[in-house]
Amino acid sequence: MPHRVRTKPSMAGHKVRVSKHVTASIPPKSASGPRHRKQFSRGWKAGYEQGVRLGQETFASRFEGTSIIIPTFNSRELLMNCIDSIEANTPMPYEIIVVDNASTDGTVEVLRRRGGRIRVGVHQANLGFARAVNTGLMMSKGQNVVWLHPRTLVTKHWLNNMLLCLESRPDIGAVGPVTNHIEGPQGMKVSYSTVSEMWSFAAGYNQMGGRRWAPTDRLASFCVLMKREFLEKIGYFDEGYSQKAGNEDWMIRLRYLGRVMFIAEDTFIHHVTNPTGVADSLEQDHVNDENRRELLDKWGDPHKWLHTLSSRGMLNPAMKSTDYFPAHILVSDSKGRSYWLEHGIKRPVVNYIPQMDGLPVPVQVSMLDLRQLVMGRPIRAEELRLRLGPGKLQKEGYEEVLYRLPDGRLVQVQQNKYREFITGYAADSWGLTGQFLDEVPEEIRNLQEGLPILPRNCLTADHL
Incomplete structure (x- = not known):
């Protein structure tokens, strides 16, 4: 089974969990003298092998909660604030999985000191959005999974409201919230001007039981929730695309499996705008020309095919990729x-x-x-x-x-x-x-x- 999780002990007393073939960039601190270094090396190897065995034994285990996957690259402070917001506004069971794309700003070291319910996958190079999300999906153990942009702050009732939407119909494949500072149907105007004002705005907006849900043909990739059982039917992201094209590709496959997408309009999360004024990947919610051509080569006109299959009654939520x-x-x-x-x-x-x-x-x-x-x-x-x-x-x-x-x-x-x-x-x-x-x-x-x-x-x- 290639989907394994291994545990490497850190000198700080915490554990950093990394997926197989995703190696940790945290070298062990060397001991003084050849003899001590040799003893340390043997102990490190024994601990590593024990972690591999533990990962193999527990890989198939699941828990009744949500795996929150955060792909990140050089976003340490934003990431820590995002994690703070999760811990403050998520009373239901969850785990956090951060997949770091070779950050150079000390992200992994800070996560290592922080500990808690955080598991970390470390890539040795910046392998992109799809690879990071796939590593997180492979590591996840929750009955539900959500991937989340580090430049977001989640708010009161965010996960509860989205889960209610996800569970409302058997043919729903994925759900996303609304946010500020993004184009498209998931963008909305807000009345606050500072983050401190945002919290009270979100608390009033995210009323439980609102059930303000709307079907959509696409979801932006800043926050997407789905059930594990559907992940096991649709599979991983295609890793040959940019973030936006990979998200478009995944949504096409979702629709081929007879599933629909919904926007939980009763769920607002905040997008931290870039102070430099340079648009980040969340703001650039479009597919570049090269990736658009690749999507066209791969899928042709997917909407025509989907319409044909739907009109013939050949699509249903029990379908799977195979x-x-x-x-x-x-x-x-x-x-x-x-x-x-x-x-x-x-x-x-x-x-x-x-x-x-x-x-x-x-x-x-x-x-x-x-x-x-x-x-x-x-x-x-x-x-x-x-x-x-x-x-x-x-x-x-x-x-x-x-x-x-x-x-x-x-x-x-x-x-x-x-x-x-x-x-x-x-x-x-x-x-x-x-x-x-x-x-x-x-x-x-x-x-x-x-x-x-x-x-x-x-x-x-x-x-x-």
Whole structure:
């Protein structure tokens, strides 16, 4: 299981929790003399190994509360104020997970001294918003999860009101609050001028039981709440985008799973404006041209597809990301274990050797995705290689054949249905480019159309 949490003891008596492959940038203080340094090194190693074992044993444990994930980079004072506001205004069970993107302002050291209910993931470089949130999601243990911008102050009843909205309908996938100083439907005008005045404004605004909730097509990324059970269906953020494009990508996938988003208009949290006047990532609530092109390449026109699927009654809240996977494909997890996917089943491949002749290179998918699939009986690599020989799929009675239709669409025939890849990028992301047959049997025209095949999520981290 790659989703582990390990504990490294600090010299200050606190513990800093970091995810596997996300190493701590807090070096141990050296002892004087070679003998003492050697003894210290052995003790450090023993403590580290004990932390790894503890993380492995408790990884699957959950608690009836909310994991609050805060990605941060060089925002020490803002982050501390944000944490103060959480501790002062969140009476229900929660944990705080800060994922630091290689800050140089002493953020990790301050968190280490602070202790409390804070766990820390430390990246050795600034790996961006998506990687930081994914690390936090991997570390989280709450039944609900929320990611939060460090330049925010949460207020009275903030989490309670948002949870009420989230629980109000089974098809709600995510909920966000309203705030000051942001464009779009989540922005609002406020009557206060200082932070000290803000607290009384928010206390009056965030009335419990207000149930002022509004559906929306998108949520800004400064504060988003969802259930863990939905996280396990939708998976991680695509790590190939900027913050805004990654958020747009995630929301498209949310809608493909038959979920909707709501704004909890009875929940206000404060955004601390940048005193320099330079817009930060929260204020820049747009997607740059390069990322917009990447979104277009990956998704084409998602709204057209979503409208078609909805009109046919093919979307429902029970859906999961693997419903949109192609069939008969070789995948691997972050540990390098290979699986053959067929009909919603994952079959471990025995005796597989990387780059094995006659077998395609497996594409990596996350452990969250793999957990959605039923475990089937193992298949030997030699047997799989025979099945995948030229024309073998047809001869063996399998129907999962790839075709390029005369109009250019790419499809896979699967269980008496044909399924269209929504874009060429989608086919390429699954490693299938060049495998489509141009000679299309006439009978394909008579097949029923099934769910489309969506692009694979891009994960650059090796611990998801």
